[in-house]
Amino acid sequence: MRAFKRDSNNDFTLSNKDIAIVDDLQAVMTNCESVAQTLLFEQLYNYENGLPNFELIWNGNPNLRQYEVALRSALLKVDGVLKIISLNAKMENNILSYKAVIETQYGLGKIEKWYLKIYKKAFYLLIV
Secondary structure, X not given: OEEEOEOOOOOEOEEOOEEOEEXXXXXXXXXXXXXXXXEOOOXXXXXXXXXXXXXXXXXXXXXXXXXXXXXXXXXXXXXXXXXXXXXXXXXXXXXXXXXXXEEEOOEEXXXXXXXEOOOHHHHHHHHO
């Protein structure tokens, strides 16, 4: 398996003036990170893919259990993923974060990420 290599800003990186490529375990983990960042209805021709972050996280009280179920389901659809060993999402100080340990056909891998939670007050101020 191969995928485009990305940096910490999620931008493609270059190697010898070409887009860098990653293989095997790193490629599967890169694809898992992409799936975890895809929002529901974001893909124009495949709008049923993606995570319902707005409905589960930013609209009302965060429902972390349903978010974990949606994320687990999305990760299991990635080519090369065999099973999810562990997946934990948490909300602390209005920051959503998750960590996942994933078993792939190339071995074990780990992804983790955090997102800022949108405050209802800030949203209200933008409307007014």
